[in-house]
Amino acid sequence: MDTPAKTSSAVPPRAGVGLKAAHYTPILEQHPDIGWFEIHAENYMGAGGPPHRYLEAIRRDYPLSLHGVGLSIGADKPLDQDHLIRLKRLNERYQPGLFSEHLAWSTHDEFFFNDLLPVPYTQEALARCADHIDQVQETLGRQMLLENPSTYVTFEDSSMSEIEFLRSLSERTGCGLLLDVNNVFVSATNHGYSPEDYLDAFPIERVGEIHLGGHARDQDDAGAPLLIDAHDRAVADPVWMLYARVIGRSGNLPTLIEWDNELPSWQELFAEAQAADAILLQDPPEQQHVAR
Amino acid sequence: MSLAELQSGFIASLRTPSAAAPESLAAPAGMRPNRRFNVYRNNVVVSLIEALRSSFPVVERLVGEEFFKATARAYIDHEPPRSPLMFQYGETFGSFLDAFPPAASVPYLGDVARLEFARLTAYHAQDRAAIALTHLSTLPPEQLGGAEFQLHPSLTLLTSRWPVFSLWAASSEQQSAQDVNLDTGEDVIVIRPEYDVDVRCLPSGGYGFLRALQGGASLGEAAEQATQTTENFNLAHHLEGLFGLGAVCAVELRNSKQ
Numbered sequence A: 001m002d003t004p005a006k007t008s009s010a011v012p013p014r015a016g017v018g019l020k021a022a023h024y025t026p027i028l029e030q031h032p033d034i035g036w037f038e039i040h041a042e043n044y045m046g047a048g049g050p051p052h053r054y055l056e057a058i059r060r061d062y063p064l065s066l067h068g069v070g071l072s073i074g075a076d077k078p079l080d081q082d083h084l085i086r087l088k089r090l091n092e093r094y095q096p097g098l099f100s101e102h103l104a105w106s107t108h109d110e111f112f113f114n115d116l117l118p119v120p121y122t123q124e125a126l127a128r129c130a131d132h133i134d135q136v137q138e139t140l141g142r143q144m145l146l147e148n149p150s151t152y153v154t155f156e157d158s159s160m161s162e163i164e165f166l167r168s169l170s171e172r173t174g175c176g177l178l179l180d181v182n183n184v185f186v187s188a189t190n191h192g193y194s195p196e197d198y199l200d201a202f203p204i205e206r207v208g209e210i211h212l213g214g215h216a217r218d219q220d221d222a223g224a225p226l227l228i229d230a231h232d233r234a235v236a237d238p239v240w241m242l243y244a245r246v247i248g249r250s251g252n253l254p255t256l257i258e259w260d261n262e263l264p265s266w267q268e269l270f271a272e273a274q275a276a277d278a279i280l281l282q283d284p285p286e287q288q289h290v291a292r
Numbered sequence B: 001m002s003l004a005e006l007q008s009g010f011i012a013s014l015r016t017p018s019a020a021a022p023e024s025l026a027a028p029a030g031m032r033p034n035r036r037f038n039v040y041r042n043n044v045v046v047s048l049i050e051a052l053r054s055s056f057p058v059v060e061r062l063v064g065e066e067f068f069k070a071t072a073r074a075y076i077d078h079e080p081p082r083s084p085l086m087f088q089y090g091e092t093f094g095s096f097l098d099a100f101p102p103a104a105s106v107p108y109l110g111d112v113a114r115l116e117f118a119r120l121t122a123y124h125a126q127d128r129a130a131i132a133l134t135h136l137s138t139l140p141p142e143q144l145g146g147a148e149f150q151l152h153p154s155l156t157l158l159t160s161r162w163p164v165f166s167l168w169a170a171s172s173e174q175q176s177a178q179d180v181n182l183d184t185g186e187d188v189i190v191i192r193p194e195y196d197v198d199v200r201c202l203p204s205g206g207y208g209f210l211r212a213l214q215g216g217a218s219l220g221e222a223a224e225q226a227t228q229t230t231e232n233f234n235l236a237h238h239l240e241g242l243f244g245l246g247a248v249c250a251v252e253l254r255n256s257k258q
């Protein structure tokens, strides 16, 4: 079989955006200078049709990152083997440079609750998540990245911090981490801790990708601010500041702009990616003041 | 509390709108985090309503946004998704609407939902190349009667006692469905031979003919049945339409099937 010429699989340490059907045409027509695209795996699990045709065309020109939203790694019950096989096939077909999933659960009994539900940070949950990550990495034959969640509640039973939990999982399974800086800001605000302290303590050497997205504002039961991980608007200023702090510590990393709801035009989304690139690609510190 | 108990309790509260936040949650400042927990409840319902809205835009247009939301909420409660593939969610939405008392005054809604779901299914179906009508002339004429057709994997046939095609077409073109005469039923074929999903109203006799072919009847058997049930059934005319839509992917002659 002919294999169409493909761009290298490796996702570069630049900005990318989440690929949306509404943007297929402008991307193929304008061929924008952007590092890579991320796809939600579940949107490409149909047998055929336009989603695959467009994705094939885009993959010829850009590296991809495969991001699952439905595997339910934090569920007590076993992973859905059919779903795991579908992921394996997508991984083989599109050869993404990165594969990631969430520290969350979304299935229970036979039902799927289309959201990322919170995991208690207990030894039992740690063991279960580690088993599931082992299975995923074995089936796909590659390393996965695990993403830190946005949370609105915490559990009585939690016996370790989120960072301890993520670090232990990464050490036990060899998985990398996906650091969602907006999720850090959302969770830190919601639970009243310092996002800077969290980021400074994060095992940065294990991070393979960064997410940036927009959040909405609400209030909790006591009238305190409650931020919602809505992915429906531009990245907020404090999140950009935290991002620059992370990059200062980690060096350049592949960085995704996540915008899933209330979709912007392609131009607006591309501008967000360029804003991230401006932070990533800026001159080394000693030359900075000279140039501007 | 075990992880299993914690997750069962979490889901039980999630699925009961009037329930308080689960016991397993920490209570910041001594306050039961009901509003906080509600974010999850809300995320689940709102995201599923959005999924149904994007899959059933014509149903929504026919009943209006508010009614659609209330209906979607009832459906989600009755039949939550069983798969993380959102484009497969809503397969039973049509039959739910058939039996949903508040929608009784819009009796064709279920059929419109089935048509919209067939479009979605066609969009994601397996790709396969179609063959042209001229292919038939390359086959030995005496064997054509025994030929079996392999139809396109994206194809769905629908029959309705309502003018489901006209209702769908009027609403999807932003016209009003109110001018559609509700007296006659319509049969519909949904197919995606290339990029675009095609929805067509079938001529008289077409539905039975295609159903027979789909069920494995030979061309001769299907045509024979159609001739008996449909006055002036014109086989050539139906074949032209069928091949013209890109609906036939292969023709197998029975005696060469071993």
Ligand SMILES: [Fe+2]
Pocket: A147, A180, A211, A213, A258
């Ligand atoms: Fe994220």
